[in-house]
Each structure stands twice: as C-alpha cells, then as structure tokens.
Amino acid sequence: MVTKLHPQISGNCISYDSDPSQLVVDRFEEIYQQQIKGTPIENPALSVEAVGFQLWNNQWVGILITPWFLNLMIMSAEKTGWSKISADAQQQWQFPCGPISMLKNADDTLGLYYCCSLASPMSAFDSHESTRQTALEIMQMLFVAGNETNDVTQDQKQASLGKLNVDAERKKVAVSRRSFLRGVLGSGDKP
Numbered sequence: 001m002v003t004k005l006h007p008q009i010s011g012n013c014i015s016y017d018s019d020p021s022q023l024v025v026d027r028f029e030e031i032y033q034q035q036i037k038g039t040p041i042e043n044p045a046l047s048v049e050a051v052g053f054q055l056w057n058n059q060w061v062g063i064l065i066t067p068w069f070l071n072l073m074i075m076s077a078e079k080t081g082w083s084k085i086s087a088d089a090q091q092q093w094q095f096p097c098g099p100i101s102m103l104k105n106a107d108d109t110l111g112l113y114y115c116c117s118l119a120s121p122m123s124a125f126d127s128h129e130s131t132r133q134t135a136l137e138i139m140q141m142l143f144v145a146g147n148e149t150n151d152v153t154q155d156q157k158q159a160s161l162g163k164l165n166v167d168a169e170r171k172k173v174a175v176s177r178r179s180f181l182r183g184v185l186g187s188g189d190k191p
Contacts (some may be wrong), residue, residue: 024075045126058076070117
C-alpha cells in the first residue's frame with residue numbers, strides 16, 4: 001500500500017503528515033541526474049535513498065544517502081516557526097544522544113529542512129549496502145541516551161554525528177561501520 005503525501009504549505013515551510021522519504025528521494029535523484037552524475041564527486045557505487053525516517057518531536061528525522069553525501073535530515077511534521085528563520089541558519093537539535101548542530105536549507109520542492117553532513121564526499125564508501133547499514137546504525141545511535149558510554153567518547157560521537165570530514169589521505173582507507181560510528185577512520189586516528 002502506498003501512502004500518499006499530503007504536504008501542508010505555509011510560506012516556504014512545508015509540513016508533512018506522512019513520511020516524506022519518497023519525495024526526498026525523488027528530489028535528490030533529480031539533482032543527481034541533472035547536476036552530479038559523471039562529476040568527480042560522484043560515487044557510482046551509491047544511489048539515492050532515504051533511510052530510517054521516523055517521527056520524532058513532531059519532526060521527520062532520517063538519513064539521506066546520495067552518491068555525493070550522507071546527511072542527517074529533519075523535516076517538519078507540523079506547521080512551525082521555521083519560515084521565520086533564514087536559510088543557512090544553524091540550530092542545535094537536542095537528540096537523546098546529545099546536541100547536534102544542523103544547517104537550515106530551502107528547496108523549491110521540499111521547502112525548508114535542516115541537515116547535518118555526516119560524510120562528503122562519499123569515496124570512502126565501497127558499496128550502497130554498507131552505507132545503508134551505517135546509516136541505520138547512526139539512526140539507532142541518535143535515539144540512545146548517553147551514547148558516550150560503551151567506549152565511545154564525546155569527541156568520537158561528535159565526529160560520527162556531523163563533524164566527520166574525510167580528507168584526501170583518509171579517503172584511501174576502507175571504513176568499517178564500527179570505525180565510522182566511533183569517528184575513527186582506518187588506523188584509529190580521530191578525524
């Protein structure tokens with residue numbers, strides 16, 4: 001059964017009364033086909049997929065995989081004051097695992113949404129399935145209070161949730177899901 005989206009529009013703030021994953025995928029697939037495909041930042045082993053979108057505090061939260069980035073996204077499930085905040089504004093979102101700084105974006109199709117870059121470019125990922133598993137594990141990690149236990153330090157958690165920047169040296173190193181989640185690439189160095 002396909003659930004039809006019923007977005008509500010208020011200014012440039014769009015709220016979704018059901019999971020917006022398919023709309024997100026359609027929009028970013030369009031961007032991929034028109035602007036990214038065949039460019040140096042493309043990882044052709046990956047495709048566009050919305051992973052784990054769920055309702056949390058009247059917002060839709062999930063991860064978007066594309067051939068050029070991995071982003072945590074928040075989209076509105078109700079009319080909010082988002083339209084009063086300018087695009088490119090930073091906001092701290094308090095997740096059970098801790099605060100995460102996210103950037104507000106505007107799109108003609110999606111409206112306003114918040115995102116946090118988890119990885120870009122995506123050359124460190126060798127398959128879509130391993131990237132998807134990583135995204136699912138990050139979604140689980142977001143909603144676990146006190147995630148800094150289990151040998152994951154606060155610095156490592158921040159690295160895995162929004163501060164991970166893969167530099168040219170580290171792009172060559174295969175990334176395990178466990179290392180990615182701990183914010184450690186290959187040799188155990190912190191990014």
